[in-house]
Amino acid sequence: MVRSWYELPEYVRLRRVNGLRLSPDGSRLVAPVGDLAPDSKSFRSALWEIDVAPQAEGGRAPRRLTRSTKGESGAEFLPDGSLLFSTGRPDPEAASEDKPKAALWLLPVDGGEARQVGSTHGGVGAFTVARDSGLVAFTGRLLPRAKDQEADSEARKAREEAGVTAILHEALPVRSWDSDVGPDHPRLFIAAPPEDEDARLGEPEDLTPDAGMALLGSAPELSPDGSTLYVTWTVPTSGGAGRSEVVAIDTATGRRRTVVGGPDEALEFGSPAVSPDGSRLLVYADSEGEYHGEPRDATLWIVDPATGEGRDLLDGHELWPRDYAWSADSSTVFLVADQNGRRPVFRVDVASGELTRLTGDHGAYSALNPSPDGRHVFAMRDAWDAPPAPVRLDADATDGEPTPLRTPGSEMSMPGTLTEIETTADDGTRIRSWLVLPEEASADSPAPLMLWVHGGPYMSFNGWSWRWNPWLLAARGYAVLLPDPALSTGYGQDMLRRAWGQWGPRTHADVMAITDAAEARADIDAERTAMMGGSFGGYMANWIAGHTDRFKAIVSHASLWQLDGFSGTTDYPPVWESEFGTPLDRPERYELNSPHLHADKIRTPMLVIHGDKDYRVPIGEGLKLWRDLLLHEVDAKFLYFPDENHWILSPGNAQVWYETIFAFLDHHVHGKEWVKPDLL
Incomplete structure (x- = not known):
């Protein structure tokens, strides 16, 4: 167990497991694992193999499968057990490759050297494999007028030689998170699997030459036999916005039809998952809510792909699904959903609709992989006191416990304890919270309190965070309060209704109530409290x-900060x-809620x-806030990151982020002299 991991130089070096994929025969697990790049200026990812058996049953230690300076991501198995993945590493067999883009590479089932098997000039995005036929579908980016990859290459060259970087937009979005949308857009390609150990994928066929911006953010899903491709398709609507549907594309003819969704539907549909027998689809269904009606909501639909x-x-369960997967026999759906500060796994019998909670611990689960024999579900588990790690679950359990697998990640002991507290808000609603306590906190030595409010706002503080890690503060003597106030998921729709359109007043009352409860504890120093948050928490x-x-x-x-300005500059205003x-048209909620x-x-x-590259909450919000604080002579500082986005992701900047916060708290909470971090 690593005990000094909460020192910042050690923290950024920790290995981080980011997903999980089970081979079709159930014998192998593969996970992308991130760690510090050799230059210490970025993180990179490699693929690791994880034994499906725990150590007590003879499970072997994890082993690294890939290694490159660019890193690897994604993992899909072909029917023969070979591993398809994505990487931006240069192809040693290419005649010239000045700026390598993400491409598809294949690792043989018995190991050996990986080789590139598929690419486009604009790079490869999401990809999937038909379980039985091995047909591969992937997204590749082409300029709008390009009829094929050759024309795309010529068009890119012409833009570059003319010094043109302009993008003409005719619909939203213009930007997304930290990236410009365009000038190229994703299209869907299919390709046959390699014919032998030296071959590439078959010649890619463009199934969606008319896609335009319809496939932004979409990932393909193939039927087991590869005859049909399902994908989320965005249809333009009024005001430059769009609605999402699920379409089916015949891979032999390219004919496309809508399976579910349309202008008369109250819900939008996306992220299809086809059953192993090919007869049904699981589809994520959600609503962005109505101004004078119900708040946001989400559920899972089961759809007949032939009839729609x-x-x-x-139905009847107020669960907000976050991940889902079919059982091997297509009779059961496994899903994870926020619930009471956790994110458990649930099992739903498709025929009867009976829902059972599979896990009963305080974990937050993701990356569900049901085994082909129906006995287990392999998943990632994390919690506020445990980083993400692979586990094995009993598929038939009720409130069962996970069996840990040997992890390529970092195993750490926490510098303190995790507990829960709750209180009652002024309207009678139960408000619960996690409370992280430093080891030395006691009635004789009460700890200063740091209140954190989560982002979203439609989420829950229910699992580990590498970006906002409370243990780094606990190691420095702070207790950290992690509440789920109004607008938090996992407590039913009433929790959202309470603050729909009134973010400030209602959520503030909830947060103050749970802070009062924390400060009433003997091991908390109510005279030394601070607060922080990001995005909605900000x-x-x-x-x-x-x-x-x-x-x-x-x-x-x-x-x-200034909501009327934010509303038109965020990356997708219609939401x-x-x-x-x-x-x-409706200034009332801006006047009620704008800080x-x-x-x-x-x-x-x-x-x-x-961060200047934050397009979700654009930099203008931070600049206006900073200016208003100066005008009102508030004791304030502005930590600006020219090349970071909504999150601070590079190792050096992440470390400075924490160092600056620690120094600011030392000065104002503990009364120490202000000391600027060395690299600032």
Whole structure:
């Protein structure tokens, strides 16, 4: 067990398991594992093999399968057991490759040297393999007018030689998270598997030359025999927005039809998963909510792909599904959903609709992989006191316990303890929270308190975070409060209804109530409290700053400040407008909820943090917040990252992020002299 991992130089070196994929025969597990690149300036990912048996049953230690400076991601098995993956490493057999893009590579079933087997000039994105036939489907990016890859290459060369980088948009989105949309867009290709150990994939066939922007963010799903490809397809609507449907594409003819979705549907549909027998689809169904109606909601539909007839698989259950998979015999669906500060695995009998909770611990599960013999479900498990690691679950259990597998990740002991607290809000609603306590916290030595509010806002503080890790603060003597206030998932739709369209007032009341409960503990020093949050949590940091001076310091990361300006500059305004409307047509919720209207009341020292490449909450929000704090002479600092996005992802910047927060807290919570981090 690593005990010094919470020192920042050690923290950024930890290995991090990021997914899991089971081979069709159930004998092998493969996972992408991230670690620090040799230059220490970035993280990279490699593929590791994990034994399906735990150590007590003779399970072998994990072994690394791939190694390159560019790293590898994604993992899909071909029917013969060979492994297909994506990487941007240069192809040693290519005549010239000035700027290698992500391509498909194949690792033989018995090991050996991986080789490139498929590519496009714009790179390869999401990909999948037909379980029985081995047909491969993948997304490749082409310029809009290009009829084929040769024309795409010529068009790219012409733009480059002319010095043109401009992009003409005719619909949303223009940007997404930290990337520009266009000038190329994804299309779907299919290719036959390699004919022998030296061959590439078959000649890729473009199934969607008319896709335009319809496939942005979509991932393909093939029927087991490869005859049909299912994918999320975005259809343009009014105001430059779009709605999502699920379409089926005949891989032999390219004919496309809508399976589920349409202009008359109240829900949008996406992320199809075809049953192993090919007879049904699982489809994620969600609603962005209505201004004067119900808030956001999500569920799973089971659909007949031939007729489009479907039903709500979770009817009567207020679960927000996050991941799902079919059993090998197509009779059962396994899913994970937020629930009461956890993210358990559930089992649903398709015929009867009977729902059973498979796991009963406090874990947060993901990457479900049911075994072909029906006995187990392999998954990733994490929790606030455990980083993501592979586990084996009994597929027939009720409130069962996970069996840990040997992990290529880092095993750590926590510098403190994890507990839960709850209270009752002013409207009678139960508000619960995780509380991380440092080892030395006691009635004789109460710990200063740090309140964190989660982002989203439609999420739950139910699992490990590499970006916002409370144990790094616990190792420095702070208790960390991780509440699920109004708008949190896992507590039913009423928890969302309470603050739909009134983010500030309702959520503030909940957060203050749970903070009161924490401060009432004998092992908490109520006179030394601070607060921080990012994204929606940053919005709440700004709101709290304008409505109370109870905190010694507030850290506001990637935060919303002036909502009327934010509404038109975020990367996809239609989602926002379903709840808030537009400032001109419906100013009421902007006037009720915008933190900038309370700038004159802020007295608490604030640290503002923002990345320039953040397109979800654009940099203008941080700049306006910083300027308003200066105008009102608030004791404030602005930590600016020119090349980071909504998250601070590079190792060096992540370390400086924490160092600056620690220094800011030392100064304002503990009264120490302000000391700027060395590299700033």
